[in-house]
Amino acid sequence: MLENDVSAPAMNTTIYLKEYQVPDFLISQVDLEFVLSPDNTRVKSRLKVTRNGAHDRALTLCGEKLTLISVAINDESVAADAYEQTDMSLKLPAVPNEFELVIETEIAPQQNTELSGLYRSSGNYCTQCEAEGFRRITYFLDRPDVLAEYRVRIVAPKAACPVLLSNGNPVAQGDGPDGLHWAQWHDPHPKPSYLFALVAGDLQFIEDQFTTMSGRDVALKIYTQSAYINKCAHAMASLKRSMAWDERVYGREYDLDIYNIVAVDDFNMGAMENKGLNVFNTKYVLADTDTATDADYEAVESVIAHEYFHNWSGNRVTCRDWFQLSLKEGFTVFRDQEYSADLGSRAVKRIQDVQVLRAFQFKEDSGPMAHPIRPDSYQEINNFYTATVYQKGAEVIRMLHRLLGADAFRRGTDLYFADFDGQAVTTEDFVHALERASGVDLTQFRRWYSQAGTPIIKVEQHFGDGVLTLSLQQSCPDTPGQTDKLPFHMPIEVALFSPDGKKLVAQTLSFNQAEQQFRFDNLACKPVVSVLRYFSAPVKLEYKQSNADRLHLIKYEDDGFVRWESMQQLCLAMIQPALTTGELDPRAYQRVRDAFEALMTDPNPSDKAVLAEMLTLPPAAYIAELASRVDPAAISAVRDRCIERLAKDLEKYFHALYADNNTALDTDAQSLAARRMLKNRALFYLVETGQTAYYALASHQYHAASNMTDRLAAFTALVQSHYPDRDALISDFYETWQHEPLVLDKWFAIQAMRPSSEALREVEDLLHHSDFTLTNPNRVRSVLGAFSGNLAGFHRLDGKGYALLVDYVIKLDQINPQIAARLVSSLNSWRRFTEPYASRMRTELARLNMVSQLSSDVREVVSKALSV
Ligand code: TRP
Ligand code: ZN
Numbered sequence: 001m002l003e004n005d006v007s008a009p010a011m012n013t014t015i016y017l018k019e020y021q022v023p024d025f026l027i028s029q030v031d032l033e034f035v036l037s038p039d040n041t042r043v044k045s046r047l048k049v050t051r052n053g054a055h056d057r058a059l060t061l062c063g064e065k066l067t068l069i070s071v072a073i074n075d076e077s078v079a080a081d082a083y084e085q086t087d088m089s090l091k092l093p094a095v096p097n098e099f100e101l102v103i104e105t106e107i108a109p110q111q112n113t114e115l116s117g118l119y120r121s122s123g124n125y126c127t128q129c130e131a132e133g134f135r136r137i138t139y140f141l142d143r144p145d146v147l148a149e150y151r152v153r154i155v156a157p158k159a160a161c162p163v164l165l166s167n168g169n170p171v172a173q174g175d176g177p178d179g180l181h182w183a184q185w186h187d188p189h190p191k192p193s194y195l196f197a198l199v200a201g202d203l204q205f206i207e208d209q210f211t212t213m214s215g216r217d218v219a220l221k222i223y224t225q226s227a228y229i230n231k232c233a234h235a236m237a238s239l240k241r242s243m244a245w246d247e248r249v250y251g252r253e254y255d256l257d258i259y260n261i262v263a264v265d266d267f268n269m270g271a272m273e274n275k276g277l278n279v280f281n282t283k284y285v286l287a288d289t290d291t292a293t294d295a296d297y298e299a300v301e302s303v304i305a306h307e308y309f310h311n312w313s314g315n316r317v318t319c320r321d322w323f324q325l326s327l328k329e330g331f332t333v334f335r336d337q338e339y340s341a342d343l344g345s346r347a348v349k350r351i352q353d354v355q356v357l358r359a360f361q362f363k364e365d366s367g368p369m370a371h372p373i374r375p376d377s378y379q380e381i382n383n384f385y386t387a388t389v390y391q392k393g394a395e396v397i398r399m400l401h402r403l404l405g406a407d408a409f410r411r412g413t414d415l416y417f418a419d420f421d422g423q424a425v426t427t428e429d430f431v432h433a434l435e436r437a438s439g440v441d442l443t444q445f446r447r448w449y450s451q452a453g454t455p456i457i458k459v460e461q462h463f464g465d466g467v468l469t470l471s472l473q474q475s476c477p478d479t480p481g482q483t484d485k486l487p488f489h490m491p492i493e494v495a496l497f498s499p500d501g502k503k504l505v506a507q508t509l510s511f512n513q514a515e516q517q518f519r520f521d522n523l524a525c526k527p528v529v530s531v532l533r534y535f536s537a538p539v540k541l542e543y544k545q546s547n548a549d550r551l552h553l554i555k556y557e558d559d560g561f562v563r564w565e566s567m568q569q570l571c572l573a574m575i576q577p578a579l580t581t582g583e584l585d586p587r588a589y590q591r592v593r594d595a596f597e598a599l600m601t602d603p604n605p606s607d608k609a610v611l612a613e614m615l616t617l618p619p620a621a622y623i624a625e626l627a628s629r630v631d632p633a634a635i636s637a638v639r640d641r642c643i644e645r646l647a648k649d650l651e652k653y654f655h656a657l658y659a660d661n662n663t664a665l666d667t668d669a670q671s672l673a674a675r676r677m678l679k680n681r682a683l684f685y686l687v688e689t690g691q692t693a694y695y696a697l698a699s700h701q702y703h704a705a706s707n708m709t710d711r712l713a714a715f716t717a718l719v720q721s722h723y724p725d726r727d728a729l730i731s732d733f734y735e736t737w738q739h740e741p742l743v744l745d746k747w748f749a750i751q752a753m754r755p756s757s758e759a760l761r762e763v764e765d766l767l768h769h770s771d772f773t774l775t776n777p778n779r780v781r782s783v784l785g786a787f788s789g790n791l792a793g794f795h796r797l798d799g800k801g802y803a804l805l806v807d808y809v810i811k812l813d814q815i816n817p818q819i820a821a822r823l824v825s826s827l828n829s830w831r832r833f834t835e836p837y838a839s840r841m842r843t844e845l846a847r848l849n850m851v852s853q854l855s856s857d858v859r860e861v862v863s864k865a866l867s868v
Contacts, residue, residue, distance in 0.1 A: 011863060012379040012856045017323040023146055025059050025095075026052045028190075030148045032138070034118075036125055036156040036200055038110035041118065042069075044102065045138040047148075051097040058093045061103075062135035062142040065117070069104035090139045103139050112136070113775055113815045121266035122225055124201025125161070126279055128272060131322055131381045134193035144319045145424040147190040155182045156200050163223065165199040167191070167275045169257050187275055189255065190422060192318055197274030199262045204229040208236050210254070213247045218254050222285065224263040231286035234297060235261065235304050242305040245339050250413060252312045261285065261304075265741060266776050268818050269385065270303050273310035280307070283742055283778060291743050293709040294673040298340065306336040317420045322381045326373040326449075327427045329385075330393020334401070337394060344670055347560025348609040354535045354561065357395065359621045361387035362540070365454045366625070367828040368864045370479035374427050374449040379860035382818045388452070395538035396448045400434055402491045402508060402536060403445070408438035444489040444512055452479040455488055457511075459531050459543040468496065468520040468527060472511055474539075480864070487514045490537035496520060496527035501556035508536070528552045533559045547573065547591055554595060560610040567614045570595055571642075575623060578638045579631065589642070593649055600653040608661070608674040612681045617642060620791040624832075631834045632795035636755060647688040658682040658697075673709070680713035687717040695723050702729070708743070716750050744771060745782040752786035752793075759793025760801055767808070774812050777819050784808055788826035795833070799840030802827065806844040809858065810851055817855030824848065824858055828865045842866070 029048035034041060049059065068085060071078040073095065084091040090103075112119035117136025118127050127133065135142040152166040158181040164173070168187025175181045203223040210218045220239055222232045239261070246252040261278045263285035271280040284303035287296055313335060314328035341349040364370060364387050371384070373393045378384050401409045412434035420429060427449050435442045458473040472492065476485040489512040496505040504527055509518050520527075528549045532541055550566040557563045574588040596615060605611050620639055624630045647654065661679035666672050683701065686694040698714040705711035718729055730751065737743040748771075752763050766772060766783050773779055784805060788794055794801040805823065813820040830841035848854075849862045 012859050014377050014379050015381075016377045017321070017375070020321050020323070023052055023141055023143060024055065024057050025141060026050050027141055027146050027148045030150045031153075032150065033153045034155065034198060036109075036154065036161065038120065039108050041107050041109055042104065043107060043138045044104050045140070047101045047103075047140075049095070049099055049101050051095075058091050059095045059101075061090045061092075061139035062088065062132070063090050063105070063139035064088055064136050065107070065112075066136070066139065067106040068139075069106055070102075071104075072102040074099050075102075105138050107137060114818065115266055115268050115777070115816060116818070118198065119266070121264040123160075124199070124203060124225070124264065125156075126199045126201075126262065126264050127197050127274075128268065128279065129196050129274070130194040130272060131385075132194075134196055137196075140193055142193050144192040144194055144321065147192055147318070147422070147424060149190050150185075150187045150196065152185045152187075152198065153182060154185075154198060154200055155180055157181075160202065161200040163199070163201060163203045163205075165197075165223070165260055165262065165277055167195070167197055167277050169276075187256075189275060189316070191275050191315065192424065195273070195275045195315060195318075197272070197277040197279055199223070199260075199277065199279065202226075203262065206232045206236060208240065210240050210243050210259075212243070212253045214253060216253075216257075218243075218256070219258045221258065222261045222263065224282065224285065228263065228282060228286050231288045231291070232263070234287040234292075235263075235280075235285045235300055238301040238304040239308060241301075241343070242308040242339065245305070245342065246309060246312070246335075249338070249342075250312070250335070250410070252309075252417070254311065255316070259308075261307075265778070268777055268816070271307045273307045273314055275311075275315050278307045281778065283745075286742060289707040291708055291737075291740050293707075293712055294676060296708075296742075297673075298344070301343070302336045302340050305339045306332055309335040309339075312417060316422065317417060318424045320424045320426050322378070322384070323374055323376070324426050325384060326389045326393035326396075327425065327430055329390045330373060330395075331397050331430070333390050333394035334397040337398075345560075345607050345609050345674070347564075347607055348613060348674075350534060350561045351564050351610065351613050353391070353394075355619070355622075357387070357391045357538060358625060359619060361391045361538070362454050362625050363621070363829060364388050365392075365452060365479065366477070366832070368480060368831075368867065369825070369828060369861065370452045372448075372450050372452045376450075376481075380821070380856045382857055383821055383860055392538055399448070399491055399537055400431075400442075400445070402493075403489075403510070404434060404438045404440055408440070409434065412437035442489075444487075447486055447488055451476065451485045451488070452482055453477050453485060455490075455537075455539045457492070457532075457537075457539045457541050457543075459541065461529055463523070463526045466521065466523050468523055468529070470494065470509075470518045470520070470529065470531075471515070472509070472518070473515045474511070475514070480867075487512060488537075490539070492531065493533035493536040494518075495530040495533055495557075495559075496523070497530065497552060497556050498527060499525060499552075501552070503556075503558065506533075511537075528556075530557055530559070530562050532565075533557075533562050535561055535565075545569065551591075551595065554599075554614075560607060564610060564614050567595060567599075568618050571617050572623070572626070574642060575618070575638050576626070578641075579623075579627065579634045582634075584638070584641065584645075589645065592642070593646060596646060596650055597653055600650070600657050608671070608678045612674070612677040615678075615681050615685075621789065624791065627832075629834045630829070630832050630837075632791045632837065633797075636792035640755070643685070643688050644690075647685040651686070651689055654682040654685045658686060676707075676709050676713075680710065680717075683713060684717045687721050687723070690722060695721075695725075698723075699725070699729070712746060712750075719750050720754055738771065741776075741778070745778050748772070748779065749782040749786040752783050753790050755790065755792040757793065757796060759787065759790055760796065760804065763787045763793075763804065767804075774808075774815050777816065780812065780816075780819055780823070784823055788823060794826075795837050797836060799836070799844065802841050802844040806848050809848060813851075813855050813858050814853075817857040820855065821857035821861050824861050824865075828861070830865065 027047050031046035033044040109118045109120050116133040154164040164183035166185035171184040171186045173183040204226045205221045205223040208220045256276045263280045263282045267281035270284050287300050309332050313331045415437045416433035453476045455474050455476045460471040462469045492509040492511045553566040574592050578584050620635050623635050661675045687698050698718050702714035809820050809824045827841050830838050
């Protein structure tokens with residue numbers, strides 16, 4: 001009925017990869033002058049423009065929310081009737097083949113709540129130009145295949161803005177009249193407009209330096225407001241480690257005299273790799289033991305690395321168009337994942353990356369926005385900064401790395417950087433470079449770039465006469481606009497273990513047919529098979545492995561991922577049948593219980609962080625992802641029952657584990673963090689027993705903690721339990737940390753994630769809290785984002801969670817469409833839910849779709865979610 005409603009609002013326009021055309025004009029030089037002022041900043045842009053090829057088409061520049069002051073060609077002013085202006089463009093019909101174009105515009109950074117273009121955060125000026133923010137600063141060919149050399153002059157009041165920064169190297173600075181001062185910057189490396197950045201304001205900095213492998217000194221600076229300046233040391237140390245790693249592993253050296261990072265409170269994403277001037281969300285820079293958890297330290301380390309690695313994979317070699325986004329993002333995520341793996345526990349890093357992939361990317365692949373890592377079309381590019389482009393994109397690069405081997409892969413990336421330095425290229429250019437360097441034929445592998453959906457691999461084994469035959473079958477479900485997918489080429493890592501736990505064989509199977517068999521000869525007896533070691537391909541495995549085999553792998557595998565995955569499978573074998581029967585099968589439960597006990601009493605536990613992961617049940621979101629129909633109440637109920645029983649039955653082991661790891665025996669930061677992780681896992685179960693003594697233990701840990709990891713773990717366990725003094729604890733945390741925005745975000749999020757139907761009422765209160773604001777993305781994510789991921793709290797029979805979300809999406813869309821569109825995506829999977837959830841979600845989507853003034857961001861998501 002609603003689908004046919006004729007009054008439904010009009011669709012956005014769709015951009016197609018197949019319609020890509022080279023730009024009609026090129027811009028080689030850009031001179032920008034900014035006279036900064038909150039409500040009317042003057043931008044004067046002087047461009048060197050040349051016609052690209054022989055044609056007589058007009059020059060059409062992009063521009064949004066700009067007030068045009070003047071246009072001049074070769075110093076002659078262009079009259080208003082000689083150009084055409086719309087609210088998205090400026091068209092100059094008859095221009096010379098080569099000319100200088102000067103455009104003056106005015107913008108209002110203070111009014112910019114979208115956080116795209118030039119905006120203010122805590123009173124300081126900053127920019128965000130990826131993907132299409134530069135057109136909100138001045139009229140331009142705002143597309144990544146137009147590369148220019150930039151010179152920037154910034155003028156601002158010296159008192160309010162002592163710091164004036166842009167890309168590249170500083171050229172000159174000086175004082176002007178009326179308390180103004182100015183600075184000039186020059187970036188010698190041609191770049192697309194999305195990498196432009198400007199920062200101005202009252203900022204402090206810390207500094208350090210790095211000497212590159214060829215002996216060049218680079219000055220490193222991290223800027224932020226003074227209240228945060230003593231929390232930047234970890235980010236600086238991470239930056240230096242990243243620079244050294246990229247030299248050692250990829251042979252990539254930094255290419256400017258300075259590297260500046262600025263951390264701001266208000267930022268749509270994690271961080272941005274602007275050439276020589278990264279802008280970061282404070283969440284990924286600030287860290288000290290008092291306010292940041294071990295997980296926060298790791299997140300800072302990986303995002304600092306990610307943005308640094310973009311200097312080569314993204315900036316020196318950039319994207320031809322936004323369909324190629326995974327060229328830089330998939331590759332750079334793979335690079336930062338490997339960096340973190342080299343630095344810490346490789347197994348835990350892999351486990352955590354797989355969890356993210358399964359929780360977010362698999363869900364995307366099974367919903368209405370499913371797209372290949374190189375999409376074919378989009379309506380709003382901001383909606384395509386997705387888990388698919390980033391995380392699955394990284395998995396695709398990881399498979400290439402495995403299929404080629406580390407050495408050939410490195411020869412390939414060397415060739416890629418050498419051949420395409422200073423150019424805007426395609427994923428095809430990347431794959432072809434690897435192919436040329438390695439001699440490996442990647443024709444079939446390319447399907448990973450064009451076919452969406454998560455492949456399903458069926459595994460069967462047969463053993464007889466000393467021969468093991470593994471039969472693999474692959475299929476890939478239909479996704480919007482794509483049916484009948486062709487087989488993928490993927491590496492499947494396999495090992496065989498003897499009954500006494502010896503690894504007999506380990507090898508990479510090159511799997512590229514719909515069905516394929518692999519033989520292993522000369523086996524003395526039937527081995528235990530380990531498939532998809534290291535999670536060697538981003539697929540769902542359908543493998544009826546015996547529980548005995550799973551237990552064997554938990555005991556003997558040397559790949560931590562498989563040990564963890566086998567434990568997850570044991571847990572799923574306990575949880576999944578109970579979702580329909582409502583009963584826990586006693587034997588399935590006993591197996592998990594015994595496996596937990598064996599893990600906790602192992603005299604030589606391997607990696608403590610892997611152990612902590614193994615003692616964690618599959619997340620509710622993953623259980624939902626695997627279900628054919630999602631019944632959120634059943635999932636929460638079953639999972640909670642398992643946790644409670646395990647907690648009670650294994651209490652003495654959890655207590656011993658807590659006690660053993662509640663001491664600082666290790667000296668290195670990594671072992672200490674692993675110990676904390678394990679101890680806090682044990683504490684979680686102890687609190688779940690509901691015993692007063694453990695509430696007291698957690699409360700003591702909360703009050704006595706010397707670091708945020710321990711404090712927050714105790715706080716979370718208590719707040720999400722039936723702890724009688726819950727309200728007082730919540731107030732205490734607030735009183736102590738209300739002046740630390742990033743800590744306050746945690747306070748909001750932990751309440752919004754309360755696994756109970758009480759969450760709605762609490763979230764309504766939080767939304768009216770004096771510290772809640774719709775203008776700060778971190779705060780919005782910590783209340784509405786966290787709530788929408790709360791299976792037990794958000795999905796209610798009365799649908800009130802959905803209604804609340806949509807009310808706020810409508811409000812937020814007026815302020816920040818990018819964030820609004822991300823929030824509404826949590827309703828995308830509505831078709832996968834049981835009734836009445838599915839209908840209630842759809843009703844709210846339909847209500848949203850009837851709003852006439854939606855942004856293109858929200859419009860694309862909601863219309864695709866509702867379309868058949
Ligand atoms: N390129 C950024 C990254 O490192 C992504 C990014 C930052 C972004 N800010 C953004 C993308 C705003 C879109 C809009 O991954
Ligand atoms: Zn990136």
